[in-house]
Amino acid sequence: MNVLLVVDIQNDFLPGGALAVPDGDKVIPIINRLVEHFDLILATQDWHPANHGSFAANHPNRHPGEVIDLNGTMQILWPIHCVQESPGADFSTQLRTDRFAKVFRKGIDPAIDSYSSFFDNARKRSTGLSDYLRERKINELFICGLATDYCVKFSVLDSTSLGIRTSVIADACRGVNLKPDDSATAIAEMRKAGASIIESADIGR
Numbered sequence: 001m002n003v004l005l006v007v008d009i010q011n012d013f014l015p016g017g018a019l020a021v022p023d024g025d026k027v028i029p030i031i032n033r034l035v036e037h038f039d040l041i042l043a044t045q046d047w048h049p050a051n052h053g054s055f056a057a058n059h060p061n062r063h064p065g066e067v068i069d070l071n072g073t074m075q076i077l078w079p080i081h082c083v084q085e086s087p088g089a090d091f092s093t094q095l096r097t098d099r100f101a102k103v104f105r106k107g108i109d110p111a112i113d114s115y116s117s118f119f120d121n122a123r124k125r126s127t128g129l130s131d132y133l134r135e136r137k138i139n140e141l142f143i144c145g146l147a148t149d150y151c152v153k154f155s156v157l158d159s160t161s162l163g164i165r166t167s168v169i170a171d172a173c174r175g176v177n178l179k180p181d182d183s184a185t186a187i188a189e190m191r192k193a194g195a196s197i198i199e200s201a202d203i204g205r
């Protein structure tokens with residue numbers, strides 16, 4: 001069984017959104033084709049309460065891009081984004097979600113961020129994804145989505161560390177690139193951790 005994980009294709013990460021990933025919308029037609037070629041499709045949603053500690057606005061005199069210690073974990077501060085039940089947290093209406101078997105939500109605890117689809121940034125709490133995969137004896141995963149340098153990267157690193165054979169579909173990902181080469185660095189890190197870096201054209205054609 002081949003399994004696709006679609007990470008955070010939400011309005012706030014798309015052009016016009018609160019934390020827009022440059023060209024983030026370009027991955028949508030690619031992912032809409034990919035879903036035809038997988039047996040099981042899983043997805044994640046960044047799903048923050050309004051008082052989330054990753055929002056610069058929740059810290060006096062702090063601005064997006066600054067780094068703070070949030071309860072013992074290094075935290076980059078972001079604009080307010082993907083607030084639970086807000087339109088910014090919705091999947092894009094352009095995205096084919098009809099084949100999503102299950103959506104895992106993350107970043108729910110205001111005290112800690114969660115870039116990875118598996119665990120929060122302190123690796124204390126699970127989203128349920130690792131149990132879901134283990135119960136179904138799934139040990140191979142294809143990952144795509146937003147953003148290459150945050151949620152995709154940390155999902156891939158947790159996936160390989162769990163012993164899951166992991167492939168990143170590079171052209172179906174885009175990065176925030178706070179620094180211009182952050183995505184390239186992230187791809188190199190993922191490869192070094194044992195992930196295969198592939199292209200969407202390698203799937204189903």
Ligand code: VGL
Pocket residue numbers: 008013046078115146147148149150151152
């Ligand atoms: C993400 C920054 C903050 C992501 C989520 O989905 O990559 N990045 N929250």
Ligand code: ZN
Pocket residue numbers: 046048054081082107
């Ligand atoms: Zn977030």
